[in-house]
Amino acid sequence: MSAQNLTLLTDLYELTMMQGYFETQENETVVFDVFFRENPNKSGYSIMAGVEQVIEYIKNLNFSYEDVDYLRGLGIFSEDFLHYLSGFHFSGSIYAIPEGTVIFPKEPLVKVIAPIMEAQLVETAILNIINHQSLIATKTSRVVFAAQGDGIMEFGLRRAQGPDAGLYGARAAIIGGCVGTSNVLAGKLFDVPVMGTHAHSWIMSFKDEYTAFKEYAKLYPDACTLLVDTYDTLKSGVPNAIRVFKEMRDAGIKPKSYGIRLDSGDLAYLSKQARKMLDAAGFTDAVIAASNDLDEMLIHDLKIQGAAITSWGVGTNLITSKDCPSFGGVYKLAAIQNKEGEFVPKIKISENTEKITNPGNKTIYRVYDKETGKIRADLICFADEQYDTNEELLLFDPNATWKKTRLEGGTYTMREILKPIFINGECKYQSPSVMEIAEYCKREKDTLWDETKRLFYPHRVYVDLSQKLYDTKAKLLDEMSR
Template identity: 45%
Template sequence: MRYSPLLTDLYELTMVAGYFEHAMHEVPAVFDLFYRHNPYRGGYAVFAGLEPALQYLEELRFNDEELSYLQGLNLFPARFLSYLEAFRFRGKVTAPAEGSVVFGNEPLLTVEGGLAEAQFVETALLNIINFQTLVATKAARINYAARGSAVLEFGLRRAHGPDGGLSEARAAFIGGVRSTSNVLAGMKYGIPVKGTHAHSWIMAFPDELTAFRNYAQVFPEHCILLVDTYDTLKSGIPNAITIARELREKGYELFGVRLDSGDLAYLSIKSREMFDAAGFPEVKILASNEIDEFVIDSIREEGSRIDIYGVGTRLATCAGEGGGALGGVYKLVRIGQNPKLKVTSDIAKATLPDRKKVLRAVDPHGNFVQDVIALEGEPIAPGDVVFDPANPLQRVRLPHDVRLVDTRTVVMDRGERCQPAPTLEESADHAARELNLLPEGSLRFVNPHIYKVSVSSGLNRLRLRLMEEVKRHLLATP
């Protein structure tokens, strides 16, 4: 799918036009894309959206229709529109691999290039990375709550538009929800597609048993029956057991039933008892209906016998406290030879200037200990003192027994990808491995372990120096 360059905020175009008019458009610039707080008040995020973002950058160009529209706005001079005819992204992008575990204040994407091209891509990159990272994180939380039970993505009908449905299915797969009801996502991304039938199927026939029987006749090898249209325990499960017997007589087995309302924990326990007593212990019990990580956690504590969770609305809309939007931002950190930072009265919100690297301290067993954000060329070693980015007076010493691993690589240079895109399954496997390496308690939903992200001494000094320079400038201004 082509992303139009008009998928942007107007101010990106007005700024680029201004840079062009002042002959600043080719001045080298560096921008960081990052977020400040982990979503859902959790202990981490799962980075997603990189491949669509690189596709957008690789294919970025204005066609005749788009240029004609801009001309019709009567806002931009003809010479600027002529400049846009040959506009391309020819810059450099540094990023973690998709599926990487990431944390607040760390640069996710670093975009380098001429000021115009690096500025212009801000809105589209934030649109792609913010949403997919939020979905992948939500999916990882749901998958963790399921504790090994399968999770299906059912969110298309509640997703934020058609593209939102596709992006959500893709990102959810990276986060660990590895099947979808979205057939287009199945075709486009190779995600396994799963599904049952709706209540309307049951209601279209004279009675529930007839509806079950007709569905099983068409799909004997993949039969999952929705059992709560009338009464789950008095009608749905007994009729499903009848169909299970009829299928077995024909050489098939009923795959499962779906619960979509009521007390899911209680109904799953009773359904399991009834199927087991009837001689069908292998029939799977699938549950849906406004499920998220907290619901799954709760019903598991009540002893539920659910084998598969169908998660829709709350995954597709990223619902939950601290969810809704990732809050990623895109900030200028260097222009020409000058490092830059955005200063506020709250030092925790002051940006981190200049080109940087993100190093991960890994213990001898391969587990993650903490991250350090350092200047690009700054030497960092185990045992060095590092600083709290929100409070420079707080410092800790890196353990002596760790090794430091750069979490990011150059993924695009001169507007071209540096390596083949990984498969979606490879990105999902990467996420699963990284989540398992987090410190104990990081995956908790309530009061998770706070993974430490520090800044190096060199970066800390540079930020403090630039902040002092800004203060002196303000004091000297009449």
């Protein structure tokens, strides 16, 4: 994507509104927040991803001659406005939560502070990128959790929603905890491990299964995973694999990694039978890998059944986040700067109460238990609020304000998680490598209590508002409903 100009990857209404602001307003500086309302897949948390691609997008923002010409052809834009577009660049500031961070609903994941015309234009692409990658990173994290330490390989490219979904989905999957991907382009562009075995067509192109296995083992003795279900897993596939492994053993070849892959049938039963057969032949270190429409629920269930699988190839359900294929991030106006330079908080009310926004120019402090390092709560407050961790911190549920928690001074730590990415149009952030982000993400998950990480009915992490923010919101709501 970095080479592509995505400037027109926006909704038409961003451009018509831009022209509207151009004609009617003073292009005041505004604050927009990206936030989401619910964790996908009934998860207890989500994983932030996509910031590096947002940076590339913002850096490359400019309307080419062809872009302007196309817009002219629509017949709804004035020459003055088109002239403005042809010189457009992004001059605002952007704050974001770094990739790999665990995130929760209602928090500003990305904050854009910019003249309203610029802030409006970037809405669609920022949402597209963050929504997609955060979704896949979150889904992956659940699958990885279910596998209890086994490696998860991302195998979904052929079922991804287009080339980018495969490419950036693989990136997000590595961030979320996959040990590798089958996607070669992702391997090249993001310097992440690529993996694979072979297909049924490999077997079918030889005169028999044994010959196909033997030739594969000769070619790839170091990573020799044989797909055993082309004809009959237990009667043909596993015996032929064992025959080839024996020949390797007899020839003194010691593969770094070898084993079998199951891709159909009853994975619980077949894996246990295959394990017995491999063990009986002395191949106790042969890995049994599995694929075939896996997701966190199936892996969880196979683990409960004692399936002898220790390596998992996950495709469709991960790369599309099948049970919840959208993240639901939105982009809402939170404040408008007045002539005095102050950010005047704005609120969006709605017939649907859960769509009401948090007003103002905000930031987020993550509050940790000092002893365990686990997250106590996140606190959304105005960007200029200050806290002293030596003092008592009062937290309260913004939806049930009588639910209060007092943290004694010295028992907690705080960390501001929203970081500057662009300041006045200049990029101030160097993205870590994808593997570094994946490492960071692992550590981030260690800050969650086990009850939050579980697959079913996870414990919710509290996202509270500062007293000042709560009061401002209440006042605005009150004014609105008069």
